[in-house]
Amino acid sequence: MDNLIATGLIGISLGSQYALLALGFTLIFGILGVVNFAHGGFYVMGGYVAYYCSVVLGLPFPVAVLAATLATAALGWLFETLILERVIEDHQATLMVTMGFYLVMATAILLLFGPESPEFSFPITGVWRAGGAYVPYANMVVIGVCLAAIVIVYWLIYRSGIGRAMRAMAEDRAVASALGMRTRALFPFAFALATGLAGLTGALVTPILALAPHVGDPVLAFSFLTVILGGLGSVAGATVAAFIVGMVEAYAAVYLGGSKGALALFVLVLLILVVRPQGLLGREVRRA
Amino acid sequence: MSNQASITRLPQARRPALLGGYEWATLCLVGFAFAVPVLTRNPQILSQTNLILIAATAALGVYIMLRMDLMSFAVPAFMAIGGYTVAVLSLKLGVTDAILLGVAAFVMPALCAVPLGWLILRLKGVYFVLVTFVLTEIVQLLLFEAAPLTGGSNGLVGMPAVTLFGIELMDNSQVLLTTAGLAFAGFTITALFTRHFRYEFTAIEKNDVLAESLGLACWRYKALAFSVAAGVSGLAGFALVNMLLTAHPTSFAPMSSVSYITYTIVGGKGAILGTLAGAALLVTATDLFALKGELSPGLFGLLIIVVTLVARGGVIGLAAKAAGRMRRASPAAPARVAPIAAVQARGVKS
C-alpha cells in the first residue's frame, strides 16, 4: 500500500515534467503548425546551463534554473526568427530544420562538455516520510515548480490571445489567417515560451535523472507519445496525457520491470489511434 | 465547334519509358559494385563500398515515402525486422540460401507494415511522422524485451555464412557481393515501383486534395508505398546483419533513422540517384574526417539545415541546375528543362 502511494507520487512527478515538455511541444504545433524535433535539445541545454551556472560558476540553484529557462527561451526565439520563420509555410522543411538544429545542439554540447555525465545533483537532499511511503524532497520540489509553471502557462495561453489563436488555428489554419488573426506575431513568442519550458524542465529534472548530451532522445519520444495520446495541438489533452504517461511509466517500472512500461504505452497509443485518432481530448481530425 | 473537332489533333503521345535516365544511371552505378571485388582486394575499399550500399539501400525507404511528402523515421524498425528475420531463419531453421533469405527479409517487414499503414496513413501527415518515430523506439524496446527470440541485449550471433546455389559467401569480397545483390534488388524494386506509380505519387505530393477529388484513394497508395519501403529497408537490414555477422539492437538504433533521412535529403529527394549520391558522399565524409560517431551528427544537422534553406534539390538538384546552365550557355545545344528542377518549383501546400 505504501509502495503504491510512493509509486503514485513518482508518477505524478514524472507526469508533471512530461506535462511541461508536452505543453511546449503542443503549443508549438498548435500555433506554428510545426513538429519541433529540437524539443529534446532544449531540455538537454537547460540541464547543461543549470549545471554550468550552479556547479561551475557556483551560483545558487534557483538562479541557475532561471538562467537555464531564459537561455533556452532566448535561443528558441533566435532560432524561430532566424531560421524557422523562413520555411514556416512548408511543413516538411520545418521538420527538417528543427531536426537539423537538434543534431547541431547535441553535437555542440558534446564538444563543449564532453561525452561524460557531469557531476550534477539536486541541491536539496533527504526524504520525506509519510507513514511507510518515502518521497525524496527533490521530487516534491519538481512537482511544485512544474505545477506552478503549468498554471502560469495556462494563464498566459488564455490571457495573451494564444488560446484564442490556437482554437481558431485548430479549426482551420487558412481561414484563421484570412480572418486576420495575427497569429504570426505570436510565433516567436510561442516558440520561445515552449523552448523555455523545455529548458526549465531540463534544469529541474536532469540533476535527479541524468545529464548527458544524448538524454534528449527519449525526451522527444515521450513528448511524441504524450501529444499523440492527448491529441495534437490540444493543451488540456497534453496535460492529461502527460500524467497518464507518467503514472503508467512509474507503475510499470515498479511492477513490471524493464521497458515494459514504454511498450504498454505504445500499445495504448495504437489503441487510441484506432478508436479515437484525435486523441483523448483533441478535436476532430480532418482527413487529408 | 463540331466541325472543328474533326480537324483538332492532340500532340502525339510519348511512349512511356520503362525507367528514366536517373534510374538507369543509378542502377548502373549500383551494378558496378559487383565488379569492385574483382577490381580490388583492398579491405578498406571493400568495407567502404559495403557501408555505402547498405546506407543507400536503407535510405531508399525514406526516399519512397518522401515521394509523397511523407517523412519516415521507420527505416531502422523495418531494417531490424528484416535483419532479425534472417538471423532467426539461419540460426534456428538452418536456412542459408541468400535468395530465400532475401525474399524473407523483404516480405516480413512489408507484411508488418500493412496493418500499420492502414492504421496511420488515413490520418494527417504529421501523425505519420510521429508514429513512425515512436514505432522505431518500440521495435528497439521489443528487441531487448523479446529475449527468447531476439537474444535480448546479447543479440543473435554465430550465424552460418549465406550460400548462393550451394556456394558459401564468407570472406570480405563475397560479403560485398551479397550486399551488392541486395542493394541492386532494393534499387531495382524502388525504381520500378516509383516509376510505375509516378502519376499517383506526384499527385499526392503536389496536391492530394485535388487527387482525391479526381478519384484517387490517396491513403491506399501511401499504405502500399509504406509496405514496399518497409520491404526495401528489410533488405538493408539483411545486408547489415550479414556484414556484422550479428543481429544486435544497437545496429538499429532509433536515431540512425536521422542519418538515412540526411542521405536522402542532402543527396536530393527529387531523384533516386540522390539517395545513392547522398549515402556515398556522407559515408565517405564521415570516414575521411574521422567523424566517428561523435561529430558526424552535427555535420549532418548543419547540412540538413543548409540544404533545406538554400538548396532544396540537394546535391543532385544543384548538379542538374549547373548542367542546365552550361547547356544553355553553349549556343549549339538547345536548352532543356532538367526534370529535377521540379523539386525547386514546388508550390506552397498546407
Next chain:
Amino acid sequence: MSASLTASAGALRADSISKAFGGLKVFYDVSFTLPPAGLLGVIGPNGAGKTTMINIMSGRLPLSSGQVLLGDTRIDGRPVYANADQGLVRSFQQTATFAGSSVEDNLIAALRFAKRDRSVLERLAPLLDRFGLIECWRRHAEVLPYGLQKMLGLTMALATQPKMLLLDEPAAGLEKSERANIDAYVGFAQREFGCGILLVEHDMDLIRRLCPQVIVLDGGRLIAAGPPGEVLNRKDVIDAYLGGTDEEDADAQHS
C-alpha cells in the same frame, strides 16, 4: 444528344442538409435536386456557404444532419475519392493543378485516377484547342497564366467523365474575355458527356445565360429557387446581396 450516359445516372439530391462547425451553425436545412444531365445554378453573397455546400456534397466535410443522395445511394460522409468513382466530381475555386507536371501529364493523371483511357482526351480535343491548352501541351502547369490553369483544372474534372459536376465559381478570377470559355465548357460537358452540373457562381450574367434554374443561399439558408429571371428580381434576394459582406471560406488549395 445527351442520352449516352444519362440513362444510368440518378439525380443528385440534397435532403435537408445542415452543417455546424463546433457550435457555429453555417448551414441550415437545405434541400434541392439536380436531375440527371440537368443544370442548376447556385448563387448567394459571400459567406452564404456555397463552398461549404460543395465540400459537403463532394464528401470532403461530414454533415451534421440530413443526407445527400446520388440516385438511391447515400453519399455524404463517404470519402471524396469514392464519390468521384461514382461519378460525382468537383472543381475548385482557385487554380488546382499538379505543379511540376506538364499539361499533358496533368490530364493523364486525371484519366488514370478515374480509370479512363486516352480516348477521352481525344474527345476533349476541341475543348482543349479552344482554351489554348494544346499549344502549351508540354509546359508545366504552374507557369501557365491564371486563366489557363483554371481551364486546365476544369478540363481535368471533365476528363474523369463524371455524371455530376460540382463547379465552384469556375469564372472567378477570369478576365471578361475568358468567361465565354466557361459557357463553352458547360455546354460541352452537357452535350458531349451528358453531365449534370451544379454551378456555383458570382457572375450573374453567366448564371442568366446558362442556368434554367437557380437556388439562392444566404447565411446558410436556401432563400429562393426558380428560373433566374424571376428569382433575381425578388426583393429578398436583392436585399441579401446588398447585405452580404463576410468573406467566403475559400479553401480549394489547402487541406
